[in-house]
Amino acid sequence: MTITQAVPPGTLTRPGRRFTLSAQTLDSPVTPNPVFREWFAEQRRTNRYEVRRIPFRDLVGWRFADSTGNLVHDSGRFFSVEGLQVRAEWEGHAASWSQPIINQPEIGILGIVVKEFDGVLHCLMQAKMEPGNLETVQLSPTVQATRSNYTGVHKGARVNYIEYFAPPRTGSRVLFDSLQSEQGSWFLRKRNRNMVVEALGPVPAHEDFVWLTLGQIHQLLRESNVVNMDARTVLSLIPSYADEGPPLHSMEHLLNRLTEIKAHRELVQTSMPLAAVRNWRRTEDAIAHDSGHHFTVIAASVAAANREVTRWTQPLLAPAEQGLSAFLVRRIGGVPHLLAHARSEAGVLDVAELGPTVQCQPGRALTLPLPRRPRYLDLVLRADPGTLLYDTVQSEEGGRFHHAGNRYVLMEVGGEFPVDVPGDFLWVTAGQLSDLLRHSNYLNIEARTLLSALRAAWARGGAYAR
């Protein structure tokens, strides 16, 4: 099997057809790999910035509201840190807790411009720094803009290439467009608009931007902290290949199972004043849980060269430890299936979304008594490295999260692993996940990163190349 063949012209952009991911071009006629490497190293060198942790009182434009203790911006825009009361009950489990949560009702745009050069599909990627990033600069989508960004509330520079995404879009054609959720444990019902558009004419160049093939991006996804979260979620929208073989369950059956899970779970989310959240303590520079687990809300001062505004302060959410997100992958009838877990996270919009088989902060999870530990966690932690199709640390959005690294794992399990699984787990194929991604709130963001990672694993060739 060769993996150097080009994506056939027009296969992505012709409606109703899917391109074959095995046919990924691992190099680009527009941006050969060495050229990219040099450009990217230069971007990381020149886009230096300084992020300093500061006490909350040194935040400019941010304050704790008198009546609620919520951390808010003076403009009433951007986002706020509030309290959330959660009551969850299903299958004999009942839990009730309160926690800080980020409320950002605005829907931003995460969008990639694609275009064929010499018959090969390319994505226009941006080198972008974000204050909380692991590794300064990462590759982001062409456009990564909050509503405040692109409508000018931010008072910063205009957003490059926004005209390819905002109406009337005379220079582009929309290929994929849906609202997708972000971290349900940290955000209250947050979604961003994920878009892929095809440029219809010549696209002006810009020094912070580069054209890469899907194959190149998938190779980079095998490295840590190069392709940022926003790029990964947009990439996950691009369907993989046409003929993966028959899935274990029909789509109607999957929808039935998901509906059943949502109907049986009771999840009541009630906003509350941040000051009233129990077991969390606010000091002069942190809001932290008494146990030291979960996350901390901190404040940071940022100074950078090429961001919309060059100097600012903002709150950030810092996870207490590196997370773990892992899909078990098993061939069923010869067809690779992922074991998805229906997760009801605190801030979820629609009761439950499909997440990875295991998703947790393992340090905390291992302090739990065995029956309350995430199912299959031990299996993943004790995995033979030879079964790991993908095992890479990636960071979550650096605009909101401080050094939020997650270990992303795809672990192959064999025929000895049972096809019969507990009721909140579902075997799904990559193609079925792609179909669900035409709609909102079916897959959580960790699952979407792993869907992109699966394509990266396939692009590498080997056992799972097709």
Place this chain on the structure above:
Amino acid sequence: MTITQAVPPGTLTRPGRRFTLSAQTLDSPVTPNPVFREWFAEQRRTNRYEVRRIPFRDLVGWRFADSTGNLVHDSGRFFSVEGLQVRAEWEGHAASWSQPIINQPEIGILGIVVKEFDGVLHCLMQAKMEPGNLETVQLSPTVQATRSNYTGVHKGARVNYIEYFAPPRTGSRVLFDSLQSEQGSWFLRKRNRNMVVEALGPVPAHEDFVWLTLGQIHQLLRESNVVNMDARTVLSLIPSYADEGPPLHSMEHLLNRLTEIKAHRELVQTSMPLAAVRNWRRTEDAIAHDSGHHFTVIAASVAAANREVTRWTQPLLAPAEQGLSAFLVRRIGGVPHLLAHARSEAGVLDVAELGPTVQCQPGRALTLPLPRRPRYLDLVLRADPGTLLYDTVQSEEGGRFHHAGNRYVLMEVGGEFPVDVPGDFLWVTAGQLSDLLRHSNYLNIEARTLLSALRAAWARGGAYAR
């Protein structure tokens, strides 16, 4: 064209195929029309009940919570009447208001058992009284149960046929299953689970239940207040016919347009104490808006024979006037299209849902200055009766609403009506709406009633029969 032909055996229940609605059986070998009429008249005669308006202080088990003024049940279950603050902004419009709203986080089941007799598909319908109904008894789905109902919190009788819908479902096969929204102006993010299941074996009879063909039900839908709201929404899930011709817009385009609308609209919903809602006044027997418009929250005492518990009191929401819900229907390229309006109602879960072209309380709407009146309202109010494919008053759910009648209209417009419409309107075919109904929160409940009504109009034959 004949419309007396049977639905061909297995066409609904065979995966991936749709039955042809023109092939509706307008009579039933199991329940001939005269037999149904007699049975239904008898049901309405014997299932008498008395609904009396009472002061709030006479509610049993219900009270206004001290701290919030919310109207709550002592068990913490069922539903509550709370306050909601809404801030909406788009396309230059900005609005902000607060209002009472019903919060019912539990997801109930609305489900119809179907089965073929003599090769003809039948639905098992129930004669059910609800306290707020226009006309005492209406036809409801086989099962119409809140979570409290079927898990026994209600302390009433067990729910008939619930075993066809609740796992392990050994006697049935799920055909359609999705969460669908209810009135967004009156409910906070309310959904019920809408199901259609096929019975696999003999189904025991019960005196309150009757087998009717789809054709019979569609004929009954042309009468007022016979087929209840819950039956209408479940029926709307059953797709219509296979070959309606090419739609004006592809599904990808529709999803793109809807995503764009959701991303551009800002809708911030904040729960608040009912006591703090502005411009609403609570007296001893009503919570009403100062203008007299919108709706009133009242209390009622109900005594009935065959409901789960035979005597109870409860709050009801009474609309201030009869509503109007109308779709404009136009052939485009020979294919009938409905003009859907993306509506952001106060309690909507996901920013906007597709609703009818016009949906309002016309009495109030006509008091508004012209630029703020619902678009196309005048067109519908001044319609030539000959253009009305459907024009029937139906009532909304009698378990929550008191005498909530809506005039449902399908109005045919000709080639002089422009295909170019404002950005928050979308031309869609019935088939496209069916595809969207596999998922949640695309169509509001008024649009779903009208989708069922469209099939009733088609069943009648005439210009829109196929």
